[in-house]
């Protein structure tokens with residue numbers, strides 16, 4: 165069934181659409197969650213760096229205060245009052261390990277050793293004021309930050325406990341290591357020789373230089389840091405997005421099922437003019453030549469090819485599209501044949517299938533008028549075949565419409581006579597011009613006497629009511645002779661020609 169195939173195709177489309185929308189939803193969710201989380205990580209890292217910077221500056225401020233407090237003693241002899249001053253600073257500032265007075269490059273007085281001489285190379289000090297020491301003579305592995313306050317040619321050197329700053333750094337380096345850089349030197353918490361130094365060529369490198377001292381705090385957020393941060397903080401919202409996407413995808417699937425219903429397909433097809441006429445010749449039983457034709461609708465589907473009417477007409481009737489579809493068909497036939505009216509045999513007839521509901525629509529009269537008028541000088545006959553799929557409501561409206569049609573000269577035939585329940589009722593109530601004997605009876609001529617009796621009876625009934633007869637489905641000479649012998653008015657069937665596309669059918673009149 166084509167509608168079955170259509171459904172399959174639609175199912176595929178719906179599935180693809182739902183997957184696309186669902187994926188888009190996941191993508192948007194992932195982008196927004198990941199974007200937010202990564203900017204959070206950057207912001208948090210910057211905040212930690214700023215905190216680390218304040219801590220380091222705080223320690224150096226202490227060193228500066230200690231140095232300032234002993235500035236008066238610089239140049240004085242390293243005796244008890246001076247030493248007392250130096251040692252008071254060490255006692256006062258928790259992070260200060262020693263305070264030393266320096267003349268030129270020489271320490272001459274130290275809070276640690278008293279009067280004492282040590283040469284210092286200040287060239288390795290960053291900006292001449294700051295230096296990091298990893299090992300010192302007094303205690304191995306003890307890290308020191310050395311701060312130098314320059315006073316003319318002399319200076320005060322304050323040594324600070326580096327471990328204090330490093331342990332503060334460790335708290336701030338929980339997920340992401342921070343580094344303290346002074347010149348070329350770098351400290352990180354729990355640094356080993358194999359610990360990679362944080363450098364500007366690392367992905368996600370960030371630095372925060374101090375505005376007061378020559379050091380900076382650095383960090384590098386690697387993709388792995390981002391991933392673990394996202395997993396830690398945003399996994400639930402990512403899962404929520406996935407669930408939401410599934411729901412949205414499902415909703416799209418359901419929704420598009422409604423949009424691409426068979427009715428929607430038919431409407432689209434009508435808009436795209438996919439319903440086209442096929443035409444089958446009808447011959448006169450008396451003259452044995454073509455005196456008319458029946459127009460039969462086909463759906464020229466863009467992917468499935470030509471679809472026969474039984475597969476879509478019932479659906480078209482159910483969703484009230486059959487009327488515009490029939491109008492479109494009549495227009496196409498009119499446009500094809502009216503310009504070549506002179507080529508048509510005299511009194512040539514065109515038969516269209518009309519459903520019961522169409523017999524209540526007065527536009528049908530106008531469509532018929534337009535059709536007949538279009539042929540001008542060589543008038544044709546228009547036959548409307550009342551199909552029996554829908555039940556015709558016989559009331560004042562139908563009767564009036566049928567009268568109007570008759571006034572125009574339109575002939576009315578009952579299609580597939582004898583197969584429906586109401587054929588006889590129609591005969592009783594509306595003025596009918598012809599009966600079409602269904603092919604299911606014709607095919608049994610010479611085979612089944614019961615069916616042949618029915619054929620005889622229909623012919624007899626038509627004769628009594630002065631109605632014309634059309635035998636459809638005539639496939640062989642035996643059937644044709646039988647019908648001709650009983651004066652059936654018209655014969656139609658594969659014996660005389662199959663339905664063919666309208667343009668092909670029209671070609672015969674140019675011969």
Ligand SMILES: Nc1nc2c(ncn2[C@@H]2O[C@@H]3COP(=O)(O)O[C@H]4[C@@H](O)[C@H](n5cnc6c(=O)[nH]c(N)nc65)O[C@@H]4COP(=O)(O)O[C@H]3[C@H]2O)c(=O)[nH]1
Nearest residue numbers: 460461472473474477517518519551637638639657658663
């Ligand atoms: N086996 C056999 N079949 C023959 C022979 N000669 C003609 N036929 C077929 O018999 C059907 C005759 O049309 P129908 O009884 O009006 O029956 C039509 C008609 O009820 C409906 N239909 C077709 N076009 C239209 C239309 O434009 N509007 C409406 N409402 N119904 C239509 O669809 C039905 C089927 O149409 P088709 O498939 O075109 O089938 C056509 C035709 O192709 C033959 O010798 N042997």
